[in-house]
Amino acid sequence: xxxxxxxxxxxxxxxxxxxxxxxxxxxxxxxxxxxxxxxxxxxxxxxxxxxxxxxxxxxxxxxxxxxxxxxxxxxxxxxxxxxxxxxxxxxxxxxxxxxxxxxxxxxxxx
Amino acid sequence: xxxxxxxxxxxxxxxxxxxxxxxxxxxxxxxxxxxxxxxxxxxxxxxxxxxxxxxxxxxxxxxxxxxxxxxxxxxxxxxxxxxxxxxxxxxxxxxxxxxxxxxxxxxxxxxxxxx
Numbered sequence: 001x002x003x004x005x006x007x008x009x010x011x012x013x014x015x016x017x018x019x020x021x022x023x024x025x026x027x028x029x030x031x032x033x034x035x036x037x038x039x040x041x042x043x044x045x046x047x048x049x050x051x052x053x054x055x056x057x058x059x060x061x062x063x064x065x066x067x068x069x070x071x072x073x074x075x076x077x078x079x080x081x082x083x084x085x086x087x088x089x090x091x092x093x094x095x096x097x098x099x100x101x102x103x104x105x106x107x108x109x110x
Numbered sequence: 111x112x113x114x115x116x117x118x119x120x121x122x123x124x125x126x127x128x129x130x131x132x133x134x135x136x137x138x139x140x141x142x143x144x145x146x147x148x149x150x151x152x153x154x155x156x157x158x159x160x161x162x163x164x165x166x167x168x169x170x171x172x173x174x175x176x177x178x179x180x181x182x183x184x185x186x187x188x189x190x191x192x193x194x195x196x197x198x199x200x201x202x203x204x205x206x207x208x209x210x211x212x213x214x215x216x217x218x219x220x221x222x223x224x225x
Binding site: 045 | 114150151152153154155200211213214215216217218219
C-alpha cells in the first residue's frame with residue numbers, strides 16, 4: 001500500500017521561509033507532486049520530482065530523497081496569498097495510482 | 111485555454127434523484143479524471159479515462175456512472191446517492207502520455223449535497 005504523512009497545520013509570518021515536509025512509504029516509486037489548494041478551490045500544480053535533489057521554481061522549491069522516502073516544499077518570501085493547503089502526492093509503480101497526502105494547512109500572518 | 115470547466119458549481123439532490131456532473135477541457139488532453147474530496151481531506155481518485163476509454167475504476171459504487179462522450183467531455187451520472195456521498199467532486203485532465211503520473215489540471219469542482 002501507500003502511506004503519506006504531512007504535518008496537519010503550520011503557521012508562519014509574511015516574508016519568512018517555511019518548509020513543509022512529506023514522508024512516504026510506497027510499493028515502488030514513480031514520482032512526487034506538490035499541489036496548492038486554496039479553500040474552496042481546485043488544487044493547482046506546483047512541482048514534480050522524480051530524481052533526488054532540489055527543483056527550484058521562483059519562490060517555491062521542492063526537494064526529494066528517494067532513499068529516505070522524504071520530500072519537502074520550501075516557500076520563501078511568504079505572502080499572505082500563500083495561505084492555503086499544500087498537498088503532497090506520490091505515485092507508486094504497477095497501479096498507475098497517484099495518492100494524495102492529507103495536506104498541510106499553512107496560515108501566513110502579517 | 112488552460113481551463114477545465116465544471117458545471118454545476120453547486121448541486122443539492124435527494125436520494126431518489128438522478129443528476130449529472132459535467133466537465134470540459136479544450137487543451138487537447140487525452141486523459142480525464144474524477145476525484146472526490148471530503149472537507150479537510152485529500153482528493154480520492156474515482157475514475158480515469160484515457161483516450162476516451164475507462165482505464166481505472168477505483169471500486170466506486172455503481173450509483174456513480176462515468177461517461178466520456180468525446181476527448182473534451184467527461185460526465186458523472188449520479189443516481190440513488192447517499193448522504194455520505196456529499197463532497198466536492200473534482201474533474202481533472204492531463205496530457206495522457208503517462209496517465210496519472212502527469213501534471214493534473216483541475217476544474218473548480220462541483221460541491222454536492224445529498225439530502
